[in-house]
Amino acid sequence: MTNHRLLGLADGPLAGAAFGNVVVACLLALAFAIFWYCRKNEIWRQALGEVVSRRRFSVLVLSLYVALALADSVSWVGGSGGEADGVLSHEARSLVDRFFSGSTEKSYSAPLATAEFYDRTPLVRSRGHVLGTNILGQDVLYMTIKGAKVALLIGGLTSLIAIPLALLFGMVAGYFGGKVDDLVFFVMSTLASMPSILLLIALIMVLGQSTLSVCVALGVTSWVSFCRLARGETMKIRELDYVVAARALGASHAAILWRHVLPNLLHLVVISFVLLFSSLVLAEATLSWLGIGVSGSWGQMIAQAKDELSRDPIVWWNVTAAGVAVFVLLLAVNRIGDALRDVLDPRTLGEGR
Amino acid sequence: MSALLEVEGLTTTFPAGSERVPVLRDISFQLHAGRCLALVGESGSGKSMTALSILRLVPRPGRVEAGSVRLDGRELTKLSVPDMRRVRGREVAMIFQEPMTSLNPVVSVGQQVVEAIELHEKVSQKAARERTLDLFRRVGIPDPEARFHAFPHQLSGGLKQRVMIAMALSVRPRVLLADEPTTALDVTVQAQILELLRELQAESGAAILLITHDFGVVNQLADDIAVMYAGRIVETGQRADVLRGALHPYTQGLLRALPGRAQSGERLLEIPGRMPSPKDVPAGCPFAPRCPEATPACPAWSPRFTEVGGRKVACLMRESRGELG
Amino acid sequence: MVAYIVRRSFYALLVVLGVLFFLFVLFFAVTSPDDIARRAIGDKALPQVIEQWKHVHGYDRPLWPGPGHATDNLFVEHFERMLTFDLGKSDADNVPIARRIREGAGPSLLLTVPMFVFGLALSILVSLFVALFRETYIDRAGVLVSVLLMSIPMLLYIIFGQFLLSKVLRWFPLSGFDPEPAVVARFLALPVVIAVLSSLGSSVRFYRTLFVEEIYKDYVRTARAKGAGEFRILHGHVLRNALIPIMTDVVMTIPFLFTGSLLLEAAFGIPGLGSLTVDAVNANDFSTLRAMVFLGSLLFIVGQVLTDISYTLVDPRIRLQ
Numbered sequence: 001m002t003n004h005r006l007l008g009l010a011d012g013p014l015a016g017a018a019f020g021n022v023v024v025a026c027l028l029a030l031a032f033a034i035f036w037y038c039r040k041n042e043i044w045r046q047a048l049g050e051v052v053s054r055r056r057f058s059v060l061v062l063s064l065y066v067a068l069a070l071a072d073s074v075s076w077v078g079g080s081g082g083e084a085d086g087v088l089s090h091e092a093r094s095l096v097d098r099f100f101s102g103s104t105e106k107s108y109s110a111p112l113a114t115a116e117f118y119d120r121t122p123l124v125r126s127r128g129h130v131l132g133t134n135i136l137g138q139d140v141l142y143m144t145i146k147g148a149k150v151a152l153l154i155g156g157l158t159s160l161i162a163i164p165l166a167l168l169f170g171m172v173a174g175y176f177g178g179k180v181d182d183l184v185f186f187v188m189s190t191l192a193s194m195p196s197i198l199l200l201i202a203l204i205m206v207l208g209q210s211t212l213s214v215c216v217a218l219g220v221t222s223w224v225s226f227c228r229l230a231r232g233e234t235m236k237i238r239e240l241d242y243v244v245a246a247r248a249l250g251a252s253h254a255a256i257l258w259r260h261v262l263p264n265l266l267h268l269v270v271i272s273f274v275l276l277f278s279s280l281v282l283a284e285a286t287l288s289w290l291g292i293g294v295s296g297s298w299g300q301m302i303a304q305a306k307d308e309l310s311r312d313p314i315v316w317w318n319v320t321a322a323g324v325a326v327f328v329l330l331l332a333v334n335r336i337g338d339a340l341r342d343v344l345d346p347r348t349l350g351e352g353r
Numbered sequence: 354m355s356a357l358l359e360v361e362g363l364t365t366t367f368p369a370g371s372e373r374v375p376v377l378r379d380i381s382f383q384l385h386a387g388r389c390l391a392l393v394g395e396s397g398s399g400k401s402m403t404a405l406s407i408l409r410l411v412p413r414p415g416r417v418e419a420g421s422v423r424l425d426g427r428e429l430t431k432l433s434v435p436d437m438r439r440v441r442g443r444e445v446a447m448i449f450q451e452p453m454t455s456l457n458p459v460v461s462v463g464q465q466v467v468e469a470i471e472l473h474e475k476v477s478q479k480a481a482r483e484r485t486l487d488l489f490r491r492v493g494i495p496d497p498e499a500r501f502h503a504f505p506h507q508l509s510g511g512l513k514q515r516v517m518i519a520m521a522l523s524v525r526p527r528v529l530l531a532d533e534p535t536t537a538l539d540v541t542v543q544a545q546i547l548e549l550l551r552e553l554q555a556e557s558g559a560a561i562l563l564i565t566h567d568f569g570v571v572n573q574l575a576d577d578i579a580v581m582y583a584g585r586i587v588e589t590g591q592r593a594d595v596l597r598g599a600l601h602p603y604t605q606g607l608l609r610a611l612p613g614r615a616q617s618g619e620r621l622l623e624i625p626g627r628m629p630s631p632k633d634v635p636a637g638c639p640f641a642p643r644c645p646e647a648t649p650a651c652p653a654w655s656p657r658f659t660e661v662g663g664r665k666v667a668c669l670m671r672e673s674r675g676e677l678g
Numbered sequence: 679m680v681a682y683i684v685r686r687s688f689y690a691l692l693v694v695l696g697v698l699f700f701l702f703v704l705f706f707a708v709t710s711p712d713d714i715a716r717r718a719i720g721d722k723a724l725p726q727v728i729e730q731w732k733h734v735h736g737y738d739r740p741l742w743p744g745p746g747h748a749t750d751n752l753f754v755e756h757f758e759r760m761l762t763f764d765l766g767k768s769d770a771d772n773v774p775i776a777r778r779i780r781e782g783a784g785p786s787l788l789l790t791v792p793m794f795v796f797g798l799a800l801s802i803l804v805s806l807f808v809a810l811f812r813e814t815y816i817d818r819a820g821v822l823v824s825v826l827l828m829s830i831p832m833l834l835y836i837i838f839g840q841f842l843l844s845k846v847l848r849w850f851p852l853s854g855f856d857p858e859p860a861v862v863a864r865f866l867a868l869p870v871v872i873a874v875l876s877s878l879g880s881s882v883r884f885y886r887t888l889f890v891e892e893i894y895k896d897y898v899r900t901a902r903a904k905g906a907g908e909f910r911i912l913h914g915h916v917l918r919n920a921l922i923p924i925m926t927d928v929v930m931t932i933p934f935l936f937t938g939s940l941l942l943e944a945a946f947g948i949p950g951l952g953s954l955t956v957d958a959v960n961a962n963d964f965s966t967l968r969a970m971v972f973l974g975s976l977l978f979i980v981g982q983v984l985t986d987i988s989y990t991l992v993d994p995r996i997r998l999q
Contacts (some may be wrong), residue, residue, distance in 0.1 A: 004683055139896045189689075190696035191984070195974040197940060202701075202971050206709045278829075285831040287942055290959055293751035302833050306945075309841045311854075338825065410902055412894075413813055435907075442905035448904075454896040459918050459994055468914070469904045505996045520904065 018075035020094070020149075023157065027070075032158070044266075051339045058339075059333040065329055069149040072096040098146055105129075105137035111317050131316040135304070144321045147298040149213075152286045154294060155277035158215045160223070163273055166223040170230025170341060171261055175238055175253070184231070188224050196221040197286065204292045214287065214294050218280050225271045229331055237264050267344035274337035278330050285326065298322040356383035357560045358407070358445070358528050363420035365399075365406045369632055373418070376402050379656075380420070384528060384560040391563045391571040391592070393607075394402045394581035395628050400564040401450075401580075404530040404662040407562075408445060409437055424528070443473040450533040455506040462516045463489075463501030465666035469523045470541035474546045488519040492549060515549070522553060529554075532564045547573045568611060572596070580604045583629055583639035585656060589665035602644045608629035638669060646670050679997075683987055690983045695757075697975045702756050705968050711737035711752075718769055721746040735769055735965070759970055770963040778954055778966070779973065783936060785855060786950030789866055789943065790935040793873040798928060801878060805885035806912060812890050820882065827879025832872075834947045839872040854946040869942045888923060892916045923994050929985045933977030937970070 038045045052059050075094040091194075093101070105124055108117035111132040115122055123129075131140035173184035191199075201215035237243060243260050289306075290300030301322035308315035363380040366373040377399045385391055385404040385675070394400050406417050417576040422429040424444060432440065457465060470476060476484070482501070489497035492515040505513055514534060521529060531550065533606040535543040553576055554561055563574055571578060571592065580601060589603040589619040599605045606624040630637065635642060637652035644651070651669050657673040658665040714737065715728045723731075732738040740751045748754075759766060765775040808820035844852045850868040884924065893916055901911050936951065943952035953968070958966035990996045 004706065069761065106874065119739060186692070186696060189693045191978045193693055193697055193975045194700075195937065195970055195978055198971045199965075201955070202704060202967055205959065205962070205967065206704055206962070226844060245888075265822045282831050285833050289833055289941055290944070290956060298830070299833065301838065302831075306837055310845065311839060319834075319837060323830075323838075326831060327834070329827055330831075334825050334829050338821075408903060410899065436903045437905055438907075441903055445904040449896065449900060451896060455900045457897040457915055459922070460915075468901075468906070472905045472910075506995050517900075520900075548987070622811070627822075 018059075020075055024070055024073045027156075027278045035297070037328055045057070050343045051336065054343075055336050055339045058335040061328060061332040062336065064149050066152065067334075068096070068145050069152040072146055072149040074145050096142070100139055100142040102138070105133045106137055107133070107137050107317055109137075111140075116316070127186055131321050134318050140321050143296075143301060144298070144325050146296055147301060147322065148324060150294055150297040151281050151284075151326065153211070153278045154215065154218065154297065156335075158218045159273050159282055159292075161215075161278045162219040163226055163269060163276065164222040165219075165267060166227035167230050167265065169223075170227040171234050171257060171265070173227075174231040174234025175257060175261060177235075181231075184227070188227055188231075191220070192224045192228075196283075200283065200287065201290065201292065204287065209292055211294050214284070218283060219252075220284075222276055222280065225269075229268055230274065234261055235267060237261050271337065271340050271344060274333060274340060278333050278337070281326065281330060290295075298326045302326075357386045357425060358384040359421075359423040359561075360403075360407065361421045361423075363403065363406055363422065364418045365402055365411055365415060366368045366418045367415040367631070373666065375418070375634075376415070377406060378527045378634075379582075380406075380584075380586055381489055382579050382586060382589060384562055386527070386560050387554065387558045388576040389561040389563055390577045391565060391581050392581060393565060393568070395566060395569060397628060397630065398581040399575060399584040399631075400566075400581055401532050404447060404532050404562060404564060406517070407530065408441055408447060410441075410447075414668045419595070421486035422459055439473070442469055442526065443524050444522075444666055445528040445530065445532040446512075446524075446526040447532065448521045448534050450536050451511060452517050452537065453505065455517060456513060458505055462508065462513075463503075466516065466520045466523055466592075467497050469520045478509045484523065485519070489516075492516075492519045492522075492554075493545075494519070499574065508519050510538050510620060511546065514538060514542075516550065518546075518553070521558070522559075525557060526559060528560045528562070530562045532566070533566070534563075535570060536565070536567070543570070544573070545597050550574060568596075580607070585629060585667065587668070588664075588666045594664060596634055598660070599639075600664065600671055601639045602646050603669050606643075606645075679990070682990065687982055690979050693979055694761075697972070697979075698757055698760055701760075701968055701971060702753060703837075704740055705964055706752055706756070709964070710741075714769065714962075714964050719966075722824045735772075736766070744934050757894055758780055765969040765972075766965050768963050769965045770958070772963040773847050775966055775969045779951065779969070782949060782951040782954045784950075785857070785948050786937065786939075786943070787935060788857075788862065788950060789869055789873075789948055789950060790939065792866065792870050793939075794931065794935055796870065797874045797877055797881065800874060801881035801885055802924070804878070805882045805889055806917075808882065808886050809889035809893060809916075810908065810912065812893065818884075820886070824879040824883040827875065828883065829879075830876070833942050834874050834896065836941065837870060839875075840945070843868060843871070851946065855948045857944070865946070867940075869946045869948065873939065873942060885920070885924060886929075888920045889916055892920045895919075906962070919998075922989070925992065926989050929979050932984070933981035934974075935949045937974045 038048060072094045075097070077093075106116060106121070107114070107119075109123055109129060109132050110117055111130060112128045112144050113123075113132070114128045117132075125139075129139045129141065131144065133139055134143065169184050173181040193350060194202075199221050200217050203220060204214060205219060207213035225320045235259065243256060246260060284293050284297055285299030285302065287293035289296055291303070293299050293303070299322075302319050305315070305322070307321035355503060356505075360383070361381045363377055365377040366375045368374075380403055382390065382392075391401060392400050402411065402415075407422050407429070409417065411417060417430060420430070424440065429437065429440060436611055454461065460468075463482070463485050467478070467481045470481045470484060486497045486501065489500060494512060494515050496502050500508070500512070510515065520533075529550075534550070538546065543613075547570065550561065554599055561574075563570070565571060573620075574597050575592045577589065578595045579602065580588050580595075581587070582603050586605050588595065588599065589598050590600075595604065595607050596608065603624070606622075609622045609625065613623060624643055629639065629642075635652060637654050638644070638656055639645070641647045643652040648670070654669045656667045657672075658667050661671075711732050713727060715731045715735075716723060719727060729738065737752070741754070742753050743749070743751050752960055758764075761774070765779070767774050803821070808817050811817050811820075840852055843849050851865060853865075855865050857998045889912075889963060893911075898911055898915055903914050906914070931950070937955075940946070940952040940956055943950045944956045947953075951973075952968065957963070958970065
């Protein structure tokens with residue numbers, strides 16, 4: 001589909017690279033903000049420290065994925081090696097691209113093999129490829145690493161946008177009640193009534209298939225559940241004694257929302273962020289199967305590879321690499337999410353300010 | 354009169370990090386038929402855990418580490434699980450502090466009492482129902498037939514507690530462990546419930562272990578008192594004796610702190626400091642850091658009772674002086 | 679009670695209208711009929727061809743109500759038709775959508791009902807078992823395995839399931855569907871097994887938490903003090919309380935038994951409603967997609983109303999206020 005009328009802005013080659021660099025900068029800023037907050041807030045520092053110590057391995061794994069994704073997001077134009085890939089040197093290439101340049105074969109090759117899989121001609125890269133190559137001759141390890149950025153983009157970026165928005169709407173609806181709440185609740189109910197996979201498909205068919213539109217579609221379908229949660233919790237917090245006391249003392253609504261409501265919702269934010277990440281990556285995989293996913297994702301690799309297992313002899317490395325990559329990421333994220341849920345139990349976290 | 358329930362050296366521990374921390378240390382006391390022993394102490398002193406340990410209901414990962422609990426000579430700590438289940442409810446029953454959460458919210462109160470009966474006796478549904486209605490009448494629940502089918506959330510706190518009492522006494526246990534039965538109730542209802550317990554005890558001759566932190570409650574129901582501090586019993590004796598003239602410095606401090614005893618215009622006396630958590634209990638006498646009579650010998654002393662005319666006190670100062678304070 | 683049902687149903691109707699409005703905006707405003715035509719015929723088509731296509735498929739009217747065509751416009755027509763279940767014809771091949779839906783419902787149900795029943799039974803049994811042994815190795819292993827199962831995308835289950843159980847072990851046919859009662863089970867077995875396995879992880883995780891939370895509640899302690907054994911506690915006390923949220927969760931998914939599983943039907947060639955949707959995506963068939971989303975939403979909304987009502991019926995705390 002080529003209809004990018006609405007959301008086709010960010011799809012030229014340089015635009016994509018610039019986007020990646022911007023994302024990296026934003027994420028680093030976010031990481032800084034989190035560290036700064038933790039330094040100031042004893043409870044959070046303890047809680048996050050506890051989670052890290054309980055799930056050292058998962059955190060390590062996740063950090064590895066993040067590092068790979070970041071490496072693939074920092075791109076610039078120039079440098080040598082571009083011509084060997086048949087690619088003009090004024091395209092922006094990332095660290096990962098440069099590391100793997102010059103290694104495209106004609107077609108399949110098995111992991112560590114020195115010759116093509118089917119016709120036995122010698123490979124361009126004589127030492128072979130660690131994880132083999134796919135039908136287009138691309139190094140599978142390279143594709144897998146590039147998939148990390150896509151996965152983190154889908155899961156992380158979408159959540160980073162959807163959750164704050166949902167938080168805002170939920171807080172406002174729960175706190176102010178009345179007509180505002182009625183409106184937000186109605187919009188929530190309407191969106192929530194459409195089965196998410198169908199809504200996703202509909203949105204993508206309409207908005208186009210660029211990465212941005214898939215992310216937007218995913219965001220639209222997933223903000224409702226957190227919004228509902230935030231709204232419910234805010235309604236409970238609103239009635240707590242110290243909030244009522246603050247109102248009686250004349251504190252403004254904004255002050256109450258910022259100082260009393262928001263800190264008590266943060267643990268939900270963190271947990272939901274992690275859980276949402278998982279479900280988004282899984283959702284994208286489904287979309288890839290249906291042919292409307294994000295290009296370069298592991299889901300797409302798996303979808304493309306579904307016929308490969310029925311060949312004879314079978315081509316197993318493509319689907320295995322992508323499958324293991326997504327499984328390990330989701331496992332790490334789910335384990336961290338579990339630990340977060342246990343540690344951030346409001347009973348153990350203590351009352352808000 | 355020999356004791357109905359004898360607890361000796363009961364020690365219950367919970368894990369903390371890699372070691373086990375005792376929340377009950379060497380607890381010993383006796384319950385006699387027809388008498389009520391009040392187990393008095395602050396929150397965290399181990400009172401509830403004592404009752405749970407007797408019934409072997411200590412929540413995992415805690416466990417009873419040592420000691421003996423003898424019911425009429427029978428050692429409860431060594432019983433098999435099925436045998437212990439037969440003891441629970443039937444011979445030793447327990448009622449809890451929070452009637453709202455202690456009753457199953459989706460089963461009618463009548464049915465819950467029937468369950469208590471059916472667990473231990475082979476009776477028909479009809480007979481169990483009849484007995485439940487009788488029990489409801491006995492504990493003062495108005496309109497028992499209607500209330501039988503009610504759910505816990507439809508009853509007031511006082512009524513719920515009466516249901517708990519009915520449930521506990523349904524198979525006529527010989528020992529009743531009452532864990533702060535009136536703490537969650539209004540003061541007026543409190544008096545009624547305690548009155549009810551007194552009547553029921555007189556009728557059945559059961560022994561009651563009354564766990565409380567409220568001396569008012571002690572006054573209304575108890576025959577004997579045992580004072581707990583940081584997992585240990587520090588003083589026992591008959592109610593009147595202890596209330597009139599406490600021996601242990603902690604008990605003295607507690608009684609002095611009661612508003613009723615203060616002079617008008619005087620500052621209320623308080624015991625300085627806080628009771629240590631089980632992890633931080635000091636060696637020797639646990640009360641030494643806060644005790645006005647403490648000497649350097651106290652932290653080195655291994656707590657044991659001095660018996661003075663039927664009363665017991667665990668205090669080095671009393672031991673060395675061998676007197677009634 | 680009746681008043682509640684009426685109020686709830688009325689709100690549901692409002693939501694249905696909201697959904698229809700959203701669908702209209704999405705499918706007619708954001709994507710104009712011209713776009714739909716171009717996607718069907720091709721980008722380079724001549725304007726006359728586009729107009730012709732629009733006329734044939736009924737898109738050649740004004741979008742919104744306006745002077746002179748207050749009722750003869752796509753907006754009003756959309757509402758009228760959807761609310762009377764006149765689902766129209768497919769943009770791709772002009773076949774009446776309602777007919778396709780009727781044909782597809784059967785196979786979808788044949789897949790989703792066993793999936794639902796077995797999945798639920800197995801999840802509850804496993805969660806109960808794990809909850810019984812809480813805090814022991816069995817529990818920890820159970821939770822770990824659940825998290826593991828949850829982390830595998832459905833795609834992988836399908837691919838490896840087909841590979842392992844069909845190609846290598848030859849226990850089941852790879853795909854296909856034959857409604858003959860004698861053989862239909864053979865074709866459905868593998869998708870059902872895969873579906874149950876893939877959802878087992880998250881269900882067990884969720885149910886186990888529910889069960890364990892109940893077990894730690896005070897009334898269970900009271901039951902133990904009465905002398906009840908573990909088994910009696912589980913079935914007489916814990917289940918009765920935990921089944922309330924479980925049941926509401928479950929009632930919620932009943933409407934989806936009809937819409938079928940997109941992935942499974944596509945992967946196994948089962949001609950149900952899921953396949954219908956997937957085909958519509960591949961063929962740029964907007965009208966079918968519109969109808970499917972509407973149908974799905976309707977069922978969802980019905981499910982929600984049923985869930986809310988059943989909740990009030992089953993939980994005595996709510997029933998008797």
